[in-house]
Amino acid sequence: MKVALFATCLVDLFQSNVGKATVELLEHLGCEVEFPESQVCCGQPAYNSGYLKESKEAMKRMIETFLDAEYIVSPSGSCIAMFREYPHIFKGDPEWEPKAIKVAEKSFELTEFIVDVLKVEDVGAAFDASVTYHTSCHMTRLLGVRKAPMVLLKNVKGLRFTELPGKEQCCGFGGTFSVKMAQISEQMVDEKVCHIEETEAEYLIGADAGCLMNIGGRIQRKGKPIKVLHIAEILNSR
Amino acid sequence: MPMKIGSNDFKDRVEEGINDSFMRKAVAGAQERMGSRRQDAADQLGNWEDWRSHGEEIRQHVLEHLDYYLKELSDNIASRGGHVFFAQTPAEANEYIKNVVESKGAKKVVKSKSMVTEEINLNSYLEEAGCEVTETDLGEYILQVDDHDPPSHIVVPALHKNKEQIRDVFTEKLGYQKTEKPEELAAHARAVLRQKFLEADIGITGCNFAVAETGSFCLVTNEGNADLVTALPKTQITVMGMERIVPTFVELEVLVSLLTRSAVGQKLTSYITVLTGPREQNEADGPEEFHLVIVDNGRSNILGSEFQSILQCIRCGACINACPVYRHIGGHSYGSIYSGPIGAVLTPLLGGYEENKELPYASTLCGACTEVCPVKIPLHGLLLKHREQIVEKEGKAPISEKLAMKAFGLGAASPFLYKLGTKMAPTAMNPFVSGNTISKGPGPLKAWTEIREFPAPHKERFRDWFKNREKDGDA
Structure with missing residues (x-):
């Protein structure tokens, strides 16, 4: 099965380890992974700030890049949610709407792809530690992916899971919200960090680089001993 | 803008909210309680998503045919001897109500809870005209006694106050001498309010839903105060936002069920009252004279725009109870009587962008509001539309941001530059x-x-x- 990897800009620039783990994990599961070089950003930073025109530039490049892929997979629920929004954004555009639909239909978040498309629930991973998991808002509410990461984590050998109190509450990232409304964002991420501490887990796991950068950055600033990992890194641990 | 509250600067208001640890504790506790009660009440039905779709369908249908239903409603009220007044602006609504009050030589008014009268700032208008206006909903009464502290939540107006603070307000303003026990506080308010009901010349209510087919209107409360407001005074004035209509009792049942479950997690509230026109000859109680004031105040501009779905709102407050931003900053930070996600969408539409330009950005677009909305308003999508409007049509975005986004557009358009x-x-x-x-x-x-x-x-x-x-x- 051929998979075109949509790495996301955050992973490309700041979290190459997440990209590597995703590639290795997919290959381990028998996929042939390619990385289309012309990929840019999904357009979300501009789109969510109200810059529709600018964001459409990015979206068109992404549609062209991935149009002929068999499957498009990304280690980010939020960025895939953006892909799935493309048909709505280009609604009524005779050239781009059909292409947007094509791209949206074959786009999958990593855990969703493994469970729903590859039909794998145990990736054969082992990780001997206590963890908790932050369910990102876009992944759960926009994309509707709630079960897949849980199913996969449950089957990781040695992993001890504690549910995060207030797990569906936003961490306060929200893209530009984190800097535009910094004073509010700070309160939100602090509450999230408090909840993570309550679980006494060694690791916080998530499936979205943005949320993890926000929560992880706050944990680091406060000097807390909690480590932060992307779910791809856990599933790629053997 | 009458619905405006607090200091002018958004950041100052937020700072004040964040530093108010009493308020934040009260809000967080209430969000958790009301959130889980709402969830239980929704789950009880077994097919909540179908109910939501049905609610959405009804609201959309009414908005698409609003002119028809408004005419049907007003004809039916008139045929029963009621008076209907269409107010385009708050000033027109207030003026009409004042004229009714003056024509009756009335000095004492009792009110049941109504957001639209907050929106048009009716109380201060009537007070300036020499009337004594008494709020009879307990939460609203507490705020009124506390020097007109504005509501911070559309369903639970005094949410930002805990019982100790309420005791202090009563002690200072009403000479109250008992404890902070809710029962004692409520009993005190009840004793005061009973007398007010008996003395009132005029009763003013809001309107949860008006039923076009019969010319009726429905009030949903847990305290029964609205029933006294409508039963005792000789003259009754009901004020409604022009979109709050259902075609018949069949749709009313669906929407009331969605409302009570979403607002307070109850199958039904203690009182759901439907009233139709003034007292008829063979009836024992009810007002001798009935006026319905239908307020536009910008709603017809929203109709037919890309924001039309916000008029689907049935004012349940579920979005506020789910909002992680509201949780930390409280209702007053929004600078409007409409707070939380519904406020962040509605306030700029009714009051303009100039004074409310931060509100659409006071959201992470997490979608918690959209998820709980019983009539499926795409709330976070509408916040996004506001942002687009501010950037592209109003040109009100900061220059540094515009430049950054221009660069983003250029970079994203060219894989080489990227x-x-x-x-x-x-x-x-x-x-x-x-x-x-x-x-x-x-x-x-x-x-x-x-x-x-x-x-x-x-x-x-x-x-x-x-x-x-x-x-x-x-x-």
């Missing part, structure tokens, strides 16, 4: 990096790094790793 930009990032950011992190960033990173660490860009981007790996034949 790759160049990401390649240069580690070098450009190098002066700010210590170890693998940035603790004090420049420009837009400053606000980020005041709170958190920012990761240093990796020297080897993921795409470089992938390319090298292919070259090495590792793949």
Whole structure:
């Protein structure tokens, strides 16, 4: 099965380890992974700030890049949610709407792809530690992916899971919200960090680089001993 | 703008909210209680999503045919001897109501809870005209006694106050001498309010839903105060937002069920009252004279616009109870009597962008509001539409942001520029990096790094790793 990897800009620039783990994990599961070089950003930073025109530039490049892929997979629920929004954004555009639909239909978040498309629930991973998991808002509410990461984590050998109190509450990232409304964002991420501490887990796991950068950055600033990992890194641990 | 509250500066209001630890504790507790009660009440039905779709359908149908239903409603009220007045502006509504009050020589008014009368600022208008206006909903009464403290929640107006604070208000303003026990506080308010009901010349209510087919209107409360407001005074005035209509009792049942479950997690509230026109000859109680004031105040401008779905709102407050931003800043930070997600969408539409331009940005677009809305208003999508409006049509975005987004557009349109930009990032950011992190960033990173660490860009981007790996034949 051929998979075109949509790495996301955050992973490309700041979290190459997440990209590597995703590639290795997919290959381990028998996929042939390619990385289309012309990929840019999904357009979300501009789109969510109200810059529709600018964001459409990015979206068109992404549609062209991935149009002929068999499957498009990304280690980010939020960025895939953006892909799935493309048909709505280009609604009524005779050239781009059909292409947007094509791209949206074959786009999958990593855990969703493994469970729903590859039909794998145990990736054969082992990780001997206590963890908790932050369910990102876009992944759960926009994309509707709630079960897949849980199913996969449950089957990781040695992993001890504690549910995060207030797990569906936003961490306060929200893209530009984190800097535009910094004073509010700070309160939100602090509450999230408090909840993570309550679980006494060694690791916080998530499936979205943005949320993890926000929560992880706050944990680091406060000097807390909690480590932060992307779910791809856990599933790629053997 | 009459619905405006608090200081002019959004950041100041937020700061005040964040520093109010009593309020934040009260709000967080209430959100959790009301959130889980709402969930239970929704789950009880077994097919909540079908109910939501049905609610959405009814509301959309009414909005598409609003002119028809408004005419049907007003004809039916008139045929029963009621008076109907269409007010385009708050001033017109207030003026009409004042004239009714004056024509009756009335001095004492009792009111049941109504957001639209807050919106048009009716109380202060009537007070200036020499009337004594008494709010009879307990939450509203507490706020009124506390020097007209504005509501911070559309269903639970005094949510920001705990019982000790309420005791202090009663002690200071009403000479109350008992404890902070809710029962004792309520009993005291009840004793005061009973007398007010008996003395009142005029009763003023809001309207949860008007039923077009019969010319009736429905009030949903838990205290029964609205029933006294409508039963005792000789003259009754009901004020409604022009979109709050259902075609028949069949649709009323669906929407009341969605409302009570979403607002307070109850199958039904203690009182659901439907009233139709003034007292008829063979009836024992009810007002001798009935006036319905239908308020537009900008609603017809929203109709037919890309924001039309906000008029589906049935004022349940579920979005407020689910909002993680509201949780930390409280209702007053929104600077409007409409707070939370519904307020962030509605306030700029009714009051303009100039004074409310921050509100659409006071959201992470997490979608919690959209998820709980019983009539499926795409709330976070509407916030996004506001942002587009502010950027593209109003041109009110900051210049630095515009430039950054222009650069984004250029970079994103050209994979070459994008790759160049990401390649240069580690070098450009190098002066700010210590170890693998940035603790004090420049420009837009400053606000980020005041709170958190920012990761240093990796020297080897993921795409470089992938390319090298292919070259090495590792793949």
